[in-house]
Amino acid sequence: MTYRHRSWLLLAPLLAMAASTANAATGRPAILSNRWQEDWSALADPALKTQPLDSLKYLSLGDDPANYLSFGANLRERYETNHSPRFGAVAGQGDGYLINRMEVHADLRLGEVQTFVQLQNDSAPGKKNKGPADANKLDLEQAFVALVHPIGNDTLKIRAGRQQFAFDLQRFVSVREGPNVRRSFDALWSDYETGQWRFIGYYSQPVVNKDRHSFDDTSSHRQRFYGARVERLILGGNELSAYWSRFADADAHFLTVSGNEQRDVWDLRFAGKKANFDWDLEAMLQTGDIGGQHIRAWGSGSRVGYTFKDAALAPRLAMQLDAASGDTNPNDNKLGTFNPLFPNGSYLNLAGYTGYVNFIHVKPSVTIKPMANLSLMGAVAGLWRMTTDDAVYTMPSIAVPNTAGHGSRYAGAYGQLRLDWKVNGHLSTAIEAVHYEVGSSLKAAGGSDSDYLGVELKFGW
16 A cells, blocks of 8 residues: 555545534634644643544643643645646656645643653655655654743743744744645744734744754754844734844855855734724845845735625735846846745645745736635736846746846736535635746746646644
8 A cells, every 4th residue: 555545545534534523612722823822721621522533632731720641643744746846947857746834732831831752754756856844754743831920911932942933924944834744843943922912033943954864853053044033013903013033054055156045034014904904014125245245135915805795706806916026237236135034834825836936926816715713815927037137037046047147128928726525613625826937938948838736625623
């Protein structure tokens, strides 16, 4: 029996379990993307223990219902087919494969202290060209101790250990939910919440995922990410945030320069909603040095939408505008190529055809909701280079050979369809299709039109 068949056999009883628990009791916590944020103390009430294996979701540890041990698991199966990965100019032609992500965790709560441990095992059987985000043998995904301490009406939170964190829409700092292997950091994180304010400080070393053997993922001081962030709720709950970070990489490589990268990041974001409108606007400036050159780069992203809440299917019309700088002169003493840091791999789409580097991205879309738990989105997008002196890039920041200094600014266009169905509190499914038509510059570099299809099932317990 092949691995693929074994994987689906494992999923079958979980699907049956999910189907039998569609009507979860009111008051139970929701399954979250970040499992450590769930609070299962509600199950101290025996009346809420209505689902299979609830005895493992809440194991009481004394008289205080907030003291407990909880276990959980995630399973994600996605089949992907990609006609021309990275346009066929980087990674060859045609691929169809299954990616599989399995996670199990234990969450111990004792008073103000939380201890959270999560293991992951990720595989991509049949994929021809695997990267670090495709497969990872059994390893430690998260293992941290957290303190949540009230100070009057305020709250101090500290986390230390291997953990995952993200900012905002995860344009530039993400848990990398789109690809198979989620991103972790060995980090110290602290935040202080007072009224409408939140102050955050963090020091981290990104974890390097390896697939040679189990428990071989490591981090080191050669790559670091640290900084400070402030958040404020304004104008009725809208979000305003700003942060400074330093990204340091002792062995960075760009088209025109390599060496020790010390990149300072200055980010500002404003997001919110009013009546039928919603918006998310973010801008980032990058300065610093690499290999004797000065860094002067920038990136921006915006999503603005209007939802016809009272109309049939509640259509939402949206416009997305994204841009990032490229290097305008390979012979000067400045590097203008934007570094997207830790992108999520699904902000633009799942196909991975477009990197957040040296580009302009214009994407109108419409989303409808035939049911409360079912949405269908359709979009078209056009892409251009900021400068033809720099390359066309694919995810995460891979330059397409023979594009820098050649061709026109127009890179291509794509159409996207995506369906999301939340079956119940445990099970969800999604289908995404992308067709990309390359411009003349990519054709001249050996690229071709590309098609992507992904079909996904996610289960959380």
